[in-house]
Amino acid sequence: MFIDFLYELRGRKVPVGAQEAVALAEALSLGLHDASLDGFYDVARALLIHDEKYLDDFDVAFSSYFRGVAVEAKAIAEELLSWLRDPKKWHELSQEEKDSLQKLDLEQVLAMFEQRLKEQNERHDGGNRWIGTGGSSPFGRGGFNPSGVSLGGGGGRSGAVLAADARRYKPYRSDVLLDTRQIEVALRKLRVFAHEGADHELDIDGTIDATAKNAGELEVKTRPPRRSNTRVILMMDVGGSMDPYATTMSQLFSAAKRATHFKELRTYYFHNCVYGKIWKTENFLEPLSVRDLVFECPPTYKLVIVGDALMAPYELLGSSGYAGDDGRIPGIDWLRMLREHFRRAVWLNPEDWRSYKGTTIEPISNIFPMFDLTLEGLGEAVTELLKGGKR
Amino acid sequence: MLGCAENMHEFRRFTGTEKYLTSGALESAVNCALALKRPLLVRGEPGTGKTLLAEAVAEGLGAPLIPWQVKSTTKAQDGLYVYDTVERLYDSRFGDGDVKDIKKYIKLGPLGQAFAANELKVLLIDEVDKADLEFPNDLLHELDRMRFRIVETGEEIVAKERPVVIITSNNEKELPDAFLRRCVFHFIDFPDKELMRRIVEVHHPGLDAALVDQVLSVFFEVRDGLRLRKRPSTSELIDWIAVLRKAGVNDVKLEKNLPFLGTLLKKEQDLAAFADQLAGGRRFRS
Numbered sequence: 001m002f003i004d005f006l007y008e009l010r011g012r013k014v015p016v017g018a019q020e021a022v023a024l025a026e027a028l029s030l031g032l033h034d035a036s037l038d039g040f041y042d043v044a045r046a047l048l049i050h051d052e053k054y055l056d057d058f059d060v061a062f063s064s065y066f067r068g069v070a071v072e073a074k075a076i077a078e079e080l081l082s083w084l085r086d087p088k089k090w091h092e093l094s095q096e097e098k099d100s101l102q103k104l105d106l107e108q109v110l111a112m113f114e115q116r117l118k119e120q121n122e123r124h125d126g127g128n129r130w131i132g133t134g135g136s137s138p139f140g141r142g143g144f145n146p147s148g149v150s151l152g153g154g155g156g157r158s159g160a161v162l163a164a165d166a167r168r169y170k171p172y173r174s175d176v177l178l179d180t181r182q183i184e185v186a187l188r189k190l191r192v193f194a195h196e197g198a199d200h201e202l203d204i205d206g207t208i209d210a211t212a213k214n215a216g217e218l219e220v221k222t223r224p225p226r227r228s229n230t231r232v233i234l235m236m237d238v239g240g241s242m243d244p245y246a247t248t249m250s251q252l253f254s255a256a257k258r259a260t261h262f263k264e265l266r267t268y269y270f271h272n273c274v275y276g277k278i279w280k281t282e283n284f285l286e287p288l289s290v291r292d293l294v295f296e297c298p299p300t301y302k303l304v305i306v307g308d309a310l311m312a313p314y315e316l317l318g319s320s321g322y323a324g325d326d327g328r329i330p331g332i333d334w335l336r337m338l339r340e341h342f343r344r345a346v347w348l349n350p351e352d353w354r355s356y357k358g359t360t361i362e363p364i365s366n367i368f369p370m371f372d373l374t375l376e377g378l379g380e381a382v383t384e385l386l387k388g389g390k391r
Numbered sequence: 392m393l394g395c396a397e398n399m400h401e402f403r404r405f406t407g408t409e410k411y412l413t414s415g416a417l418e419s420a421v422n423c424a425l426a427l428k429r430p431l432l433v434r435g436e437p438g439t440g441k442t443l444l445a446e447a448v449a450e451g452l453g454a455p456l457i458p459w460q461v462k463s464t465t466k467a468q469d470g471l472y473v474y475d476t477v478e479r480l481y482d483s484r485f486g487d488g489d490v491k492d493i494k495k496y497i498k499l500g501p502l503g504q505a506f507a508a509n510e511l512k513v514l515l516i517d518e519v520d521k522a523d524l525e526f527p528n529d530l531l532h533e534l535d536r537m538r539f540r541i542v543e544t545g546e547e548i549v550a551k552e553r554p555v556v557i558i559t560s561n562n563e564k565e566l567p568d569a570f571l572r573r574c575v576f577h578f579i580d581f582p583d584k585e586l587m588r589r590i591v592e593v594h595h596p597g598l599d600a601a602l603v604d605q606v607l608s609v610f611f612e613v614r615d616g617l618r619l620r621k622r623p624s625t626s627e628l629i630d631w632i633a634v635l636r637k638a639g640v641n642d643v644k645l646e647k648n649l650p651f652l653g654t655l656l657k658k659e660q661d662l663a664a665f666a667d668q669l670a671g672g673r674r675f676r677s
Contacts, residue, residue: 019572023427030426032419042419047427050571052434052578204476211480218484 237307411447435579438624467529
């Protein structure tokens with residue numbers, strides 16, 4: 001019965017599978033949900049969801065699947081509420097009865113509701129027409145109608161759906177733009193350990209070997225501790241079309257700066273496209289030639305470029321015209337040079353770049369693996385950067 | 392008034408304790424974990440009482456709590472047992488005691504203790520995300536099978552009474568899927584004003600209602616109204632009220648020199664942001 005709900009969740013890319021289904025079935029057979037929809041909401045959420053980033057999807061799926069749509073009823077007469085305050089328990093309906101219930105869409109229900117509200121002037125319990133309790137009319141409290149309007153909150157079948165409708169977990173979705181802390185978490189994955197530095201860790205195996213060779217005379221061996229030796233180059237496009245993303249960029253920048261697990265982090269700026277030079281400061285003061293960078297940094301450095309990759313075609317395919325001998329090399333060749341030099345490089349794009357056709361994004365995304373500047377995209381980019389081997 | 396009772400479903404139910412207020416969803420999650428014998432993974436903002444939950448569950452079940460504080464250097468093996476090679480090596484050189492008896496040098500870790508115990512234990516694996524990325528995966532087998540073998544002696548430790556395992560995480564690192572799938576998950580929401588009022592009442596009973604109102608409104612205004620790097624949470628609020636009471640302050644307003652602001656805001660930038668906002672007059676209340 002809840003299997004369809006699992007597919008509803010899967011349809012929203014929430015990873016649920018057989019393991020979750022079995023756990024939920026077990027919990028339900030133990031009666032953990034107290035035979036209520038609210039209880040089911042809590043139990044299902046605890047067992048099906050494993051990460052707060054899916055809580056919002058869960059709520060959306062829940063409210064759409066259990067569509068006893070809870071609506072803010074407009075101005076309900078005080079009297080009406082008082083009839084509803086102590087509901088009669090509804091008797092269990094047989095399947096035919098349930099089938100025969102009118103299924104109405106929300107518009108119809110609301111229209112009918114307003115009309116009934118005008119016509120009705122006394123208390124009603126049971127029955128299938130008037131607003132009351134314990135009945136199968138689409139209106140009232142504690143009743144049974146799959147597309148009914150629940151009045152006055154509390155009890156009935158609407159609580160969990162109401163809670164789900166509120167979508168309190170929206171901020172935890174992972175496809176929204178990044179905040180600093182989340183970026184740090186994502187960047188933390190970008191590390192590779194190796195023994196490096198001064199010897200101040202006891203190497204037990206080495207000590208035992210040495211001691212044995214030394215005929216039992218204790219001989220202590222030490223080794224350097226394991227440390228991450230990831231070196232990262234971060235290049236950022238600033239100014240012009242990138243201005244709207246200044247906040248996100250500065251968040252990424254500060255998160256990268258704060259990340260303690262990089263052996264080295266170099267940050268550079270460029271405008272629009274990389275030509276012969278990149279700059280060490282945001283106001284383009286300390287230039288460094290791209291050739292020098294390539295010379296200084298071995299291919300093991302991870303290159304991360306952040307930019308919208310949007311520019312006029314001549315800016316990419318033509319040359320900048322500045323700076324001496326290299327002045328005639330077009331932007332795209334500089335990008336190719338970087339890509340060819342570094343074993344792993346990614347381009348992070350804050351724009352919805354997949355939807356731009358026939359712009360400079362296309363050729364650039366053919367050179368660099370391109371990812372969204374979102375938490376998800378950053379995660380994918382980090383995975384790409386960590387791939388071993390030669391491309 | 393402990394919150395647990397044997398009930399018809401043959402597992403113990405948890406309904407919170409005097410000191411620890413729960414929500415329906417949280418109780419549900421704890422009970423799922425108890426009934427299905429799975430670890431409970433609790434996440435939430437710092438200061439929302441993740442660690443306290445384990446203490447409350449232990450108290451509620453009347454079982455002793457074994458805390459295991461995970462650090463960045465913690466390895467999964469440390470939780471099972473540690474074989475103290477260095478001491479054995481030392482003893483072999485300087486001859487103290489029987490070096491042949493390896494057992495003497497095997498020390499059970501928190502997980503090992505929980506398995507070896509004769510009665511029910513609650514095991515808290517605190518801040519699991521502090522450790523290396525592979526840490527949770529290394530524990531999978533032991534948590535699933537509730538047994539492990541001490542390689543050095545060949546002895547097998549099997550849990551007599553399956554411990555209740557509660558794992559907390561601050562979400563600093565993504566946890567592996569295989570690990571997540573075995574856990575019951577609960578995300579502790581930040582309490583709303585009403586729940587917060589009850590929490591304050593539990594920690595500071597008999598506090599003047601008017602003061603509670605003021606404190607709460609200032610607190611939520613600071614928390615939600617300002618752009619902060621580290622937003623104050625429940626534990627900061629409780630501390631703040633404690634300080635206010637000690638100092639005999641009984642009138643709090645959101646203004647430039649809020650008393651004992653340092654207990655709420657702990658980052659320099661946040662204090663600066665706070666001063667900025669108030670100086671700008673936008674949030675100034677007189």
